[in-house]
Amino acid sequence: MKESIREEEVLKIIKDYGKVSRLKLAEVFGLTSARISKVTKILLEKNIIVETAVGESSGGRPPVYLSINNEKFKDILGINLTSNRIMYITIGKINGDIVKRKKISLDMLKPEKREDTLKVIDGVVSDEIKENPNIGAISIIITGSVDEEKGMSIMSPHYKLKNPKIVEYFERKYDLPVLLENDVRAMALVEKQIGGCRDIENFVVFNLGDGIGSASCIGKKIYKGHNSMAGEAGHIVINTNSIRKCSCGKRGCLEAESSEIAVIKKITSEIKIGKYSILKDVLKEKDNLTIKDVLFGVKKRDFLVIQVMTEAMEYIARGLNILISVLDPEKIVLVGEIFSSKFLMDTLKFELNKISLELNKYSIEPTRLGEELYFYSPIAVVVENIFENKSFTKKYTKD
Ligand SMILES: [Zn+2]
Known part of the structure; x- marks a missing residue:
């Protein structure tokens, strides 16, 4: 050797x-x-x-x-683009210390009116490098499918990208090593490194925002699959009778039935056709509902909200049951605001118990990391790759 x-x-x-x-x-x-x-x-x-x-x-x-x-090792500049169109900016060290945290909410424009995401990232990278000349690596996280070996975004429904070759673009422009990873896979790395899955061999992270995705860790390794598409749990067809169209073009996907956008849409249209809900006035006043409004409705045990959310939990349970049956994980970590509701967590566990095999023993809980999950994600990707990914390590350790 x-x-x-x-x-x-x-x-x-x-x-x-x-x-x-x-x-x-x-x-x-x-x-x-x-x-x-x-x-x-x-x-x-x-x-x-x-x-x-x-x-x-x-x-x-x-x-x-x-x-x-x-x-x-020089500092790592981390950029994390979430499915709720928030950009988390982090500067961190290879030992995991974080020296800067910043959060920017990006526009909520429809995809066709959005600015090219590469330009948005470039603006931030250029400013941060000017401010901190000690930056020696860039780590970018984006939603959707990512081919991290080719450094490309294959498909990201939440961001507009004219040039999907993100790694090549930034490595050329800034002469720094760049890593690119999918958002939920990065979350799994964070749970593995500093979260509740440190000593767990097999676990699943399930993320629910405007989109739905998952990542699985098998034998302490994140599983990527043949096309780097493993984890697209949001596109498991869960309701074959549904007329709701998903962002992928199919009907009845878990994402189209149970994502934050999906439940907000369902509640809104029910109110608009005359169903009673305590959120009726909120809708009238603001013209649109947020997931926080939905959680308020859950707290107040609003009949319509509970009905829609119980159905959403039933669908999520079906999706999770497939992951459990195939992967037999020790733990499932849930990410997303709706899992902060004890009522919804209890409903989800109840629905899961109804359909999953009794012999499948696992624990299921919301992440304990809060926003740190998003700030730490890009750093976790570098920590995972250093000394493993030869070309990245070579560029990052050069004098
Ligand atoms: Zn779909």
Whole structure:
């Protein structure tokens, strides 16, 4: 095996452990301490790792640990474009520290009137680089299907992109390494690194906003699929009798029945044909409802809102049941404002219990990370790729 590959393998273990002794490394690789020391010596000379003496020793020399040298790595600029058209901007370090958080709400214009998303991102990147010359990598997250190996957005219903080759565009323009990932897959990485799935081998993240998507982690690896399309749970046809058209063109998809937009549309049209709801006045006043209004209706146990939301939970349960049957996960993490309602969570669990196999044991809960999930997502993608993705690592670690 080549020396360089060995170096990356050693670095990956040091990164995963945070702090690790040479003895432990020797144990992990089944090599002698002398063989390990040969590699760590090179890495120390390259300044990629540092030695730290930790704690008191029981006589003799204090134990020496190796860790990644954070000083060697420049800052990461993270851009996260969510399905609710919010742009989260983060500047962070390779050890996961975040030094800047900023949030911008993008226009709610219809897709055909929207500005090219590449230009929007470019404006932010250019400003941030001017302000912080220490930026050494860019990590971009976008909704929809992403081919992260080609650095392309395949399809993003929430954003208009004239040029889908995002990575190529930014690498050329700024001469920095760039990573691109799908929003829900990035969320799964965050749950794995700093959230509630740290020691969990198999789990699913289910995200519900204006769109619906999922990501699964199998054996501690995020599953991408043959076309990089794994996780498009929003387009599982859940109601074959439905006349509601989905953003993908089909009818009866989970997204068309249960996304935030879908339930708002259903409640709005029912009120407009004369059904009673406490949201009637809100609709009259503002001309449109938000998911917060819907959650208010749930809280007040408004009959119409409860009816629509119970049906939505039934559909979500059907979608989740398919994921559970196929993947048998230990845990399901739910992301989205509607899951903050205990009433809706209880309804969802009730519906799931009705249809899922009794032998399938799993836990299901809303994410505990709040907005940090969105801010940390781009950083999580870099942490995952460093020492794994060779071309990215080479560009990011160059002097
Ligand atoms: Zn669809």
